[in-house]
Amino acid sequence: MSKDVDLISRITKSVSSLDVEELRFVLSEAFKAGLSGIDIVTEGIKEGIKRSGDIGLIVAAEVLKDEINKLIVDEKQKIKKSYxxxxxxxxxxxxxxxxxxxxxxxxxxxxxxxxxxxxxxxxxxxxxxxxxxxxxxxxxxxxxxxxxxxxxxxxxxxxxxxxxxxxxxxxxxxxxxxxxxxxxxxxxxxxxxxxxxxxxxxxxxxxxxxxx
Ligand code: B12
The missing domain is CATH 3.40.50.280 (Cobalamin-binding domain)
Structure with a gap:
């Protein structure tokens, strides 16, 4: 399994099992690895909430927001540039x-x-x-x-x-x-x-x- 696919599947699993610590860790790894926000949201998180329902969405959104805020300005610029x-x-x-x-x-x-x-x-x-x-x-x-x-x-x-x-x-x-x-x-x-x-x-x- 490639590293990106592995990260996406770990995001999905942590959202579906509401494992906040793992989600926080793996989201930060995913951003560091340069994965696109689109893939993280549509392939990772969206798949996860199919199994966990709205509560998974709430958890994922909170963690995602924290992780994005932690990204330093340069990283934020990078995200912006890639889109x-x-x-x-x-x-x-x-x-x-x-x-x-x-x-x-x-x-x-x-x-x-x-x-x-x-x-x-x-x-x-x-x-x-x-x-x-x-x-x-x-x-x-x-x-x-x-x-x-x-x-x-x-x-x-x-x-x-x-x-x-x-x-x-x-x-x-x-x-x-x-x-x-x-x-x-x-x-x-x-x-x-x-x-x-x-x-x-x-x-x-x-x-x-x-x-x-
Ligand atoms: C949590 C909650 C609270 C919390 C809010 C905490 C917070 N920080 O938001 C607290 C305890 C503070 C609260 C207070 C009140 N609440 Co309240 N609350 C709720 C509850 C249980 C859940 C709402 C929620 O967060 N859902 C989860 C989120 C994720 O769902 P969501 O908001 O619908 O958002 C989703 C979509 O709608 C969409 N979305 C949301 N916004 C937007 C915007 C855009 C642009 C887009 C595209 C999409 C989008 O995306 C989200 C994800 O899919 C609801 C009941 C319910 N089942 O909805 C009652 C409810 C909304 N509350 C209600 C009431 C009456 C109140 C109070 C007036 C109670 C009181 N007497 O003091 C006060 C309001 C004070 C005020 N001035 O606003 C009533 C409203 C009744 C009505 N028809 O008007 C409800 C429906 C409960 C009920 N059945 O009576 N509440």
Missing amino acids: QKFSGKVIIGTVEGDIHDLGKNIMVALMEGLGIEVEDLGVDIPPKIFVEKAKLSEVKVIGLSCLLTITTLSIKQTIAELEKADIRKNVKIIIGGAGTSRELADNVNADAYAKNAFDGLKIIEKWMLKRS
């Missing part, structure tokens, strides 16, 4: 009134794992902050996370404020989290809804591709 197919930036946050962040954090870790530039605005983010951030020309995608039924109103307000500021047409908007649905996305004029982080990743990946 020059992406351009622009994603901003993501949990909408005003809502403090749930596990799902959002998973999205952030997966996007960073793929080499997509992401700014995580945090939780309980008012519309005006999304608008302010979205004014930066590099922002191509806005991710809105919402777990509470009541804060779906904040999604509506955020998109309305983006429209008012004349920025809506410059960005793609994706919504996710237990409070959201495809119907809601249609009602609030979002571009997409994702029922889970992997579906969200697929959509965002397409939007972020550099046009050549």
Whole structure:
């Protein structure tokens, strides 16, 4: 078995058995060996969570985020360079009134794992902050996370404020989290809804591709 295949299969096994220590070790080895974030996420982690379910995804995302943060700036640049197919930036946050962040954090870790530039605005983010951030020309995608039924109103307000500021047409908007649905996305004029982080990743990946 080649070293890369071995590392991927160890990632899969540690996610499926929720072996955090092994996952942390093997992810760090995989980054050191220069494995691509895409392979780590789609072949290693995704296969692992087929067996462990959502809890595996949560564990994997936390460890992945830690490992990415530990990579020194140069390494981060390397990850970015190896994915020059992406351009622009994603901003993501949990909408005003809502403090749930596990799902959002998973999205952030997966996007960073793929080499997509992401700014995580945090939780309980008012519309005006999304608008302010979205004014930066590099922002191509806005991710809105919402777990509470009541804060779906904040999604509506955020998109309305983006429209008012004349920025809506410059960005793609994706919504996710237990409070959201495809119907809601249609009602609030979002571009997409994702029922889970992997579906969200697929959509965002397409939007972020550099046009050549
Ligand atoms: C953990 C949790 C908490 C934790 C949050 C910890 C944290 N740091 O996030 C704590 C204890 C703090 C909490 C607080 C509250 N909670 Co709570 N919480 C939950 C619980 C049990 C799990 C949520 C979760 O993390 N799921 C795991 C993650 C991985 O799943 P996820 O968020 O859905 O994310 C996935 C996808 O949706 C997607 N995704 C998520 N965001 C995004 C964004 C984008 C852009 C994309 C593309 C995809 C995406 O990717 C993820 C991975 O696939 C849910 C019940 C449930 N089963 O959902 C209740 C739940 C969401 N909470 C609920 C409530 C009512 C509250 C409180 C109001 C309780 C209270 N009375 O104080 C407060 C909220 C305070 C506030 N202002 O926000 C209700 C909401 C009911 C409703 N319909 O509005 C729920 C549904 C429980 C229930 N059945 O009543 N909660």
